[in-house]
Each structure stands twice: as structure tokens, then as C-alpha cells.
């Protein structure tokens with residue numbers, strides 16, 4: 125019987141799942157992914173997690189609760205850095221400890237640290253440590269690692285070309301990233317992947333915008349080289365991986381003449397979002413007259429409130445478009 129490895133459909137899932145999936149399958153493990161977010165998963169997470177945590181971290185706890193009784197291992201890596209010279213939110217590093225403290229009856233947690241800040245080769249070191257849970261053969265782990273990185277890069281490249289991967293939006297095999305002239309509106313949706321692609325958490329903001337005939341562009345659809353080129357223009361380097369991407373992609377999109385508006389989706393209580401959102405907003409206000417709104421999500425967010433704000437925003441975008449003609 126293959127070992128069952130549980131992966132919560134939350135936080136790093138929305139970015140790194142193709143990497144984990146290929147690696148664990150190559151190791152002969154069976155993957156168990158928690159279900160799409162529901163009210164029950166959210167409520168379970170809110171109940172067991174500390175009050176001070178942000179919504180995505182609470183939700184992560186709910187996803188762990190959803191799978192913990194069905195797996196041999198839980199995969200909760202201690203993510204410190206996923207790119208050279210940059211950090212990610214420290215809460216990712218504390219997740220294994222938070223989960224151990226807040227939930228009972230857990231299977232063994234694979235909580236290997238992944239820290240690429242100083243050296244990208246640390247990823248192979250982490251893969252070897254994780255792989256040894258399943259085999260003693262170093263060659264098998266190295267081969268699985270190579271395939272996993274290849275698969276991850278392919279998904280990432282396709283995403284930049286506009287193909288939204290199936291693990292994020294099932295059934296949505298192809299999208300377009302180009303700012304379309306014949307589509308009514310082109311809207312940039314900026315935010316963390318786990319807020320942008322979890323349709324329960326963001327109260328179906330994609331569907332709501334698409335119903336208004338809007339073409340949506342996200343950070344993941346912007347060419348990484350363009351992101352870096354723009355981020356380098358800032359007077360000071362942003363040392364958060366997400367911050368560089370959010371500001372760099374916003375700066376790139378602002379130069380595109382067909383962009384009609386920007387929506388920033390953030391989590392209540394998120395320190396990184398509060399400052400990255402401010403940087404994006406200042407850049408927009410200084411360099412363009414584009415409509416911009418911030419949607420803040422927490423466990424108390426009401427759908428009616430979101431609908432009203434989106435309606436008003438889209439009306440404003442349309443008036444501006446009409447005025448410019």
C-alpha cells in the first residue's frame with residue numbers, strides 16, 4: 125500500500141502544488157488533497173486557530189482538519205524563502221508548529237525547512253530530506269526532484285502565457301492574458317494566489333467580473349522578466365517574494381494602454397499586504413488616473429457588501445471609458 129500524503133488546499137498549494145504532486149507521485153506516494161474551501165472548512169479553521177491569525181492561516185487549519193484522519197503524513201513544509209535573496213511571510217515558517225499546537229490527533233508532519241534565500245541548491249537538500257521518508261535510494265529522489273522542478277516550470281510558463289492550470293480553476297483550461305481590445309473591460313486582479321484563486325474566500329470575484337464581461341489579468345499571467353525589470357526601478361529592493369511580484373506586475377500593467385482598472389484583494393490583518401497594497405496604490409495615483417479599489421477579506425466579509433462595491437467600481441470604470449471616447 126502506498127503511503128498517503130495529505131496536502132491542504134491552501135496557502136502554498138496555489139503556487140507549488142505541481143511541484144509537490146510530481147515529486148510525491150514519483151516517490152510512489154498517494155496524494156490526498158483537502159476539498160475546495162467550504163463554510164465548514166472555514167468554520168473548523170476559525171474554531172481551532174488563534175484569533176490573531178489572518179484569514180488564510182485560519183483557513184489552512186480548516187483544510188488540515190479536513191484531511192488529517194485520512195492520511196499517513198501531512199505535508200506542511202517550513203517555508204522560509206522560495207527565491208534567492210527574498211523571504212516569504214514568516215507565518216509560512218511557523219505553520220507546522222501552529223498546526224501541532226492547535227489540532228489534535230495528527231499524523232506525522234513532514235515539516236522540512238525550505239530556505240532558498242542564500243542558495244537555490246538548498247531545494248535539492250530539502251528534497252533529499254523529504255524523499256528519505258519514502259525511500260533510501262538517493263538516485264530515485266534526485267530523479268523525482270528533477271521531474272518535479274520541470275513540471276513546476278512548465279506550469280508556471282504556461283500560466284504566464286495565459287493558461288490557468290487545472291488545479292487552480294478546474295475546467296478553465298485556457299484563458300488569455302493579453303489586454304483585449306474587443307473585450308469590454310480589462311481588469312488587473314492583484315493579490316496573493318490563495319486569495320485570488322480560492323473562489324469561496326473571494327466570494328467568486330472572478331465569476332462576478334466575468335459576468336460583467338471583464339477580462340482578468342493576475343500577477344501569475346505577467347512575464348517574470350517584465351516583473352523583475354519593473355521592480356528594479358524602485359528606489360529600494362523589496363525583500364518579500366510576493367511584494368516584488370505584486371508591485372512589479374502592477375507597474376508593468378500600468379504601462380499597458382488597454383488596462384481599465386485595478387482591484388487589490390487583501391486579507392484583513394496582513395502586514396505584508398498593508399504595505400504592498402500601499403505601494404501599488406501610490407504608484408497608480410502618481411502615474412495614472414485608473415480606477416482602483418481594495419477588497420479586504422476576513423471571515424466576516426459579506427457577499428452583499430462585495431457585490432455593491434464591485435458594481436460601483438465597474439460603473440466608474442465604464443463611465444471613465446465612455447468619457448475618454
Ligand code: SF4
Nearest residue numbers: 178213215391394396
Ligand atoms: S502574507 Fe499576509 S495573508 Fe499571507 S499568510 Fe502572511 S499574514 Fe497571512
